[in-house]
């Protein structure tokens with residue numbers, strides 16, 4: 001990554017006053033909001049995000065939220081967690097309201113190169129949301145997709161028990177996310193506390209079980225989104241198995257378009273020298289091997 | 297209506313200057329499908345040093361009530377990369393908006409050398425000497441808080457360039473007017489103010505300062521009255537000698553007009569761009585309305601007008 005010349009990057013950004021089509025609550029206080037934003041729905045790639053102004057000028061800065069799904073080139077759907085002022089205000093909007101947003105932003109997952117034979121998606125908590133469009137985009141391009149998600153709370157997507165048997169986990173570990181199964185991904189869930197059908201432990205243990213198990217995988221790539229510690233561990237597993245691994249990183253942002261240097265993530269630049277890259281332009285998806293994991 | 301303004305001999309099509317550090321090196325906002333260049337008077341590029349600078353550890357930004365606290369720490373690719381790669385790219389792209397190079401350094405010699413190197417570029421209209429960055433350990437504020445130190449920097453830059461020199465002042469000093477006077481005496485052709493105010497946010501979860509640099513610089517609507525007051529003071533003392541680019545928290549035409557009435561011949565717009573990239577166009581349109589309402593045909597007639605309004609019979613409290 002050559003960051004020495006502050007390359008402008010990224011495609012066209014649209015600002016839209018997007019009518020709210022629906023804003024539903026999900027288990028655990030999460031929400032799924034659907035917005036009419038055709039220019040973004042037509043151009044957004046998996047892993048890209050929008051920057052939303054919460055309603056009624058509740059906050060000064062916009063809030064970055066991943067595009068979870070695009071619908072018919074018309075609408076975008078976002079899954080979000082109400083954690084603070086901005087996302088709480090967003091939770092209160094209703095049908096007919098309009099939301100000011102800009103996007104699509106960020107690089108998104110690289111889907112241009114030759115796809116792997118096996119895609120392994122690793123999510124921590126809310127990291128599940130941005131991985132869904134990736135799973136959907138990979139369907140038909142890869143031979144198989146796995147999704148492993150770790151969570152201590154309710155996930156933002158419905159879960160149930162899978163009818164599919166997976167050789168590398170105990171048969172009673174069968175919690176799955178049907179929406180991911182519907183796009184061809186085999187899923188298993190993990191939690192640190194005992195929950196029926198969940199693997200008890202770290203989500204990355206499921207990744208290790210798969211990689212060390214009997215399934216034929218061929219060329220394999222990991223894609224991860226979640227808390228820093230989980231990503232760091234996933235990156236270490238990828239390095240150990242000599243696998244490519246993309247991680248989606250969340251940083252606090254100012255402008256969202258590459259102008260202010262607020263969202264910097266430390267990466268190895270040309271010649272292995274640590275430099276700061278912009279999560280809003282060079283990211284939010286980074287090659288795990290390029291991230292300086294001890295910087296945080 | 298005519299929004300033309302002149303700063304140190306440079307003609308700006310509107311008085312709106314994109315504030316340093318909020319507009320990158322002039323390219324990023326062009327990504328918006330509807331960014332309106334015609335409302336932009338000048339672009340002040342990101343603060344640039346002699347060598348590339350890594351900047352501060354994240355987090356680098358925090359929101360405050362009505363403001364933004366940042367501690368970027370002058371991350372930039374260094375003057376040579378800007379002169380060799382960025383500026384030619386802007387020229388090739390046909391950008392005709394005047395560009396101000398915002399220069400920073402840890403020593404007087406570094407400021408002079410950065411000034412010298414920028415002066416070789418064909419498309420830099422002026423140098424903005426940043427003696428007011430609150431987020432770097434050396435240089436920056438250390439120069440901006442002391443009249444003699446500030447004068448040393450400005451004199452060295454003045455000798456190193458034939459370009460107009462704008463000095464960017466800090467609000468973080470009780471000696472603002474003294475510093476401003478010293479910069480003018482040392483050869484500054486214009487002043488810009490204010491840079492950000494030192495602030496801190498403590499993260500209640502970790503119970504530690506939120507920003508990687510602990511303190512940061514406050515910008516945005518919260519600081520506008522401070523900016524208006526400081527522009528007013530500096531204009532009162534020095535407005536007859538040189539133009540002022542006033543900035544701090546301007547996000548709409550009302551705020552911009554306040555700055556102009558206080559004494560700004562031009563107005564910087566920074567943080568507002570983060571939430572409204574259409575701010576320059578909206579402000580320019582609104583300024584035309586303000587001038588019309590005031591019965592003025594030229595922007596220059598409004599500059600500093602707040603000093604000339606008599607209170608007696610003015611109807612105010």
Ligand SMILES: Cc1cc2nc3c(=O)[nH]c(=O)nc-3n(C[C@H](O)[C@H](O)[C@H](O)COP(=O)(O)OP(=O)(O)OC[C@H]3O[C@@H](n4cnc5c(N)ncnc54)[C@H](O)[C@@H]3O)c2cc1C
Pocket residue numbers: 049059061062063064065066067078079080081082083084085086087088106126129130249250251252253284358359
């Ligand atoms: C690229 C990207 C994609 C994201 N996608 C999603 C998503 O799909 N669903 C979802 O629920 N959340 C997502 N997030 C996190 C989301 O941006 C934050 O939860 C949100 O900004 C919090 O705002 P708030 O006002 O509710 O919280 P507050 O704590 O009041 O916010 C204060 C400030 O901190 C910033 N901030 C707080 N937490 C985060 C964070 N985790 N990441 C970045 N900035 C933060 C806010 O933007 C704001 O500037 C994403 C973040 C990034 C960077």
Ligand SMILES: Cc1cc2nc3c(=O)[nH]c(=O)nc-3n(C[C@H](O)[C@H](O)[C@H](O)COP(=O)(O)O)c2cc1C
Pocket residue numbers: 254260262315316317318342343344364366368370398426429464490491492514515516517519543544545546564565566567568
């Ligand atoms: C993220 C950020 C980065 C900045 N970087 C610089 C800089 O490099 N040089 C400089 O002179 N001022 C810098 N500033 C200060 C602005 O140019 C401006 O003086 C200040 O933000 C007040 O204006 P505003 O409230 O309109 O943003 C920066 C401000 C922000 C918010």
Ligand code: FES
Pocket residue numbers: 252253254255256257258259260261262263264278279280281
């Ligand atoms: S948020 Fe401004 S550069 Fe990324």
